[in-house]
Amino acid sequence: MGISRATTDKVKDRADIEDVVNDYVPLKKKGQNLWACCPFHNEKSPSFSVSPAKQIYKCFGCGKAGDPIQFVMDIEGVGFNEAIRHLAKKYGIEVEEDQEQTPEAVQAYNERESLYIVLNYAKDFFAQNLSKEEGRAIGLSYFKERGFNQDVIEKFDLGYALDGWSHLHEAAKSAGHSDEILLKAGLILQKEGDPKRMYDRFRGRVIFTIHNLGGKPIAFGARILTQDKKQPKYINSPETEVYHKSDVLYGIFQAKKSIREKDNCYLVEGYTDVISMHLSGIENVVASSGTSLTENQIKLIKRFSDNITVLYDGDAAGIKASLRGIDMILEGGLNVKAVVFPNGEDPDSYARKVGSQEFQDYLEKNAQDFISFKIGLHANEAANDPIKQANLIKDVVQSLSKIPDPIIRTVYIKKSAALLELDEEIIQTELNKIYLKGKKDEFFKDKRETQETPFEDLLPVKEVTSYVNILELQEREMLRLLVNYGFEMVSDDLHVCQYLLQETDELKFETPVYQKILDIYKDALSNNLLPQPEYFLKHDDLEVKKEVINLITRKYELSTLWESRFQIFTHNEADDLAKTVYDSILHLKKKVIKKMMEEAKLKIKEAEQEKLDENMMSERISIYMELKQYQVEIDKQLGIVISF
Incomplete structure (x- = not known):
């Protein structure tokens, strides 16, 4: 709708x-x-x-x-x-x-919305099951054993899937949800060999709801509580139109405000780790939900903070296997720290074991920067083995090469050299080798791509095409002045827009979006409206809106301190709009004439090749010479002595 x-x-x-x-x-x-x-x-x-x-x-x-x-x-x-x-x-x-929507528009809207609706229905259904006899006896008792109170159960939309083949399916069908949308949402499955028979995906398991950034349920994780070796401990929703596991972090909706406030994000592995930390008063925590950390998940964290602290279970083998994630985080431009729990403990078990305050103190006291953590992890086994020491150094240098900020990288080079008892030059030399290899690989990659380019794409482009981009830039400049200053006065009785449009009345812009903006501007004037930038920002055309934003924003601004504190006065284009606009018009006309001259030259060459009669040749030469004279006049007004 x-x-x-x-x-x-x-x-x-x-x-x-x-x-x-x-x-x-x-x-x-x-x-x-x-x-x-x-x-x-x-x-x-x-x-x-x-x-x-x-x-x-x-x-x-x-x-x-x-x-x-x-x-x-x-x-x-x-x-x-x-x-x-x-x-x-x-x-x-x-x-x-x-209400006045076409059936096609309603269907297109419902395509995605219906997934959110049915997933929200399932979330409520699983939550309500906790109040039923089976749900209380199995699901709720499991949560209570872990110390989860009612507030945190509701905060994370925890629930229980009843142990039966079609509890959710039947209830959802009765509520008006179709098999098609239940299948698309990953809530039910079709029986092999009999596609008409449907059954619930989640059965006899506690449910962890996965939310998107806006708080909508998009998927579920489900844990079995029996010791059935034939079934996996966890099963999760499949990928759907609204759920892509590589883009999602468990708990991000509940954590995003705290991550921003604390300027740090704790990264753990499982659902219960996140919930136990919330119970310990730590809300800036998310989980990768048992999957390897992805680039998109790192980008998601970076939206809220540049700092991340990875929490590792007390299992040395598991830690070493997951170290690749640290290099990915570094490459993503985040600052990384690590905390390792005592052997056999994870964030969930340790938080329940020691209590909130001691758990928070442990995190604060044991957080190490990634270099100290990485070197300390391998130091003992590499102590008396030169080969392992060399491999450790290479591993550390590889991590250092991932840091994009040169200042931060330099600080870590110094610290690494001290911890490894090496000269900084040795580490820097190894880093240079990595960078040089990267440049070499990039060069050969570009070369291979060039060799794969079709031969005709390597032929010289006609000279006239080089002026198209120049003309586009000049059209953009004129339009920038029109949008930013069109409502200003260039004289006592003339607006900038009037002057610009009078002088360019016969010109048609080559760039479609610029012509579109110009037409919108003229339409507004015809309706007795003098448009300012805000007029275009309310336009329904997204292409127009985006281009106008490009026209009215600048990356760099001169500080007001130059004048207020230092009395250094700088020239501003708005200080002399008459000259700024006049020069812009001349430059635009110059580029248009230049393009026309190139086209005229091509027609003269064509006439020579086709051996046209002298009158036709003379007419084309006259056109070229007339354009040349216009160019000379414009050059004089612009103060250009030599014309090309």
Whole structure:
């Protein structure tokens, strides 16, 4: 079902870009804007800018840009309607449905929404089972044995799947949910050889609900409580349209606020580890849910903090097997620490054993930076074995090479050299070898890709095409002035937009999106509206909205301290709009004429090759010479002495 225009307008009015982005990324003020490392790509220095004044965001690294609604669409991977619902919930706005929707639009919306609806139904069903006789005797008693109170059971939507073939299936069917959507959600299975027979995926197990960042149930993990060696201890929901396990961390919804506040994320392995730590007063914790840590999971943590502390069970063999995750975290630009529990203990068992305060103290006292942790882990076995010592050094250097920040890397080089009792130069030399090999591999990869390029793609491009990009840049510059300053006065009775549009009335932009913005601008003027940047940011065309954001944002701003404190006065294009706009028009006309001259030259060459009559040749030469004269005149006005 669609959402009414009134609801959309209310969300647009209420949603604040700083408030929305801060739910995902910690922002820091610099100048007039707020900055952070981009949540959409890996980077070591902030290029993600948020403008509270303009209510927009823009990444100068990957190019992502938009308003609060677009940000939710980008970061949650949802459509427009779902983003509106997300923001409406955040700001307590009642969602009004638009009844005038086509059957096709309703079906498209329900395709994804129905998955969320049935998964939420299943979550409630499993939770209600805890109050039934079997659920109390088995599921609830298991949770109570682990010290889980009612608050934490509700906080994490814990539940129980009754021991039977079709309890959920029958209940869901009675509630109006179809077999098709139950299958797509991974809640039921089809019997092999008899696809008409369906049965529950989860049976006789305690249920752990997996949520997305917005708190919606998207999958389930289920643990068996009997000693049945024929069945796996845990089974999980399959991948679906709304659940991709490599993109999800258990507990991230409950942890994201605390991770931002504490500026640190604890990473554990299992569901119960997360819940026990919450009971111990530590909420900034997530789990990889038994799977190997992925790049997307690391990016998810980085949205909220640059610091991560990995908690390891007291099992040396298991620790060494999972060390690859540390290198991935380093490569993702996060600062890594590690804590190892006593032998035979994990976060869940140790928290229940020692109590909240002692558990918190243990984490604080035993957190080591990754270098101390890695070297300490192998130090004893490598002490009297030169080969193992050499392998340890290589392993440490390999980890150091993953650190993108050169300053942090240098600090760790010094610390590694001290702990390994080596000269820093030796470590640096080994690092250089790794970097040189990386460059060499990259070179040969590029070479192979070039060799695979079709021969015709390697032929020289016609000279005229080089001017297309130059012309596009000049069109962009004129449009930038129009959008940013069109409402300003260039003289006592003339707006910038009037002057620009009069001087370029006969020109048609080659770049489609620029022409589209220009047409929208002219339409607004024809309706007696002088548009400012905000006018375009409310436009429904996402391409227009994104391009306008690119036109009105700048990566660097001159500090006001230059003038206020140091009395150093700098030139600003807005100080002399008449000259700025005049020069821009001349440059645009120059590029258009240059392109026309190149086309005229090609026509002259064609005439020579086709041996056209003298009149035709003379006409084409005259056109070229006339264009050349225009170019010379423009060059004079721009102060260019020599014209090319």
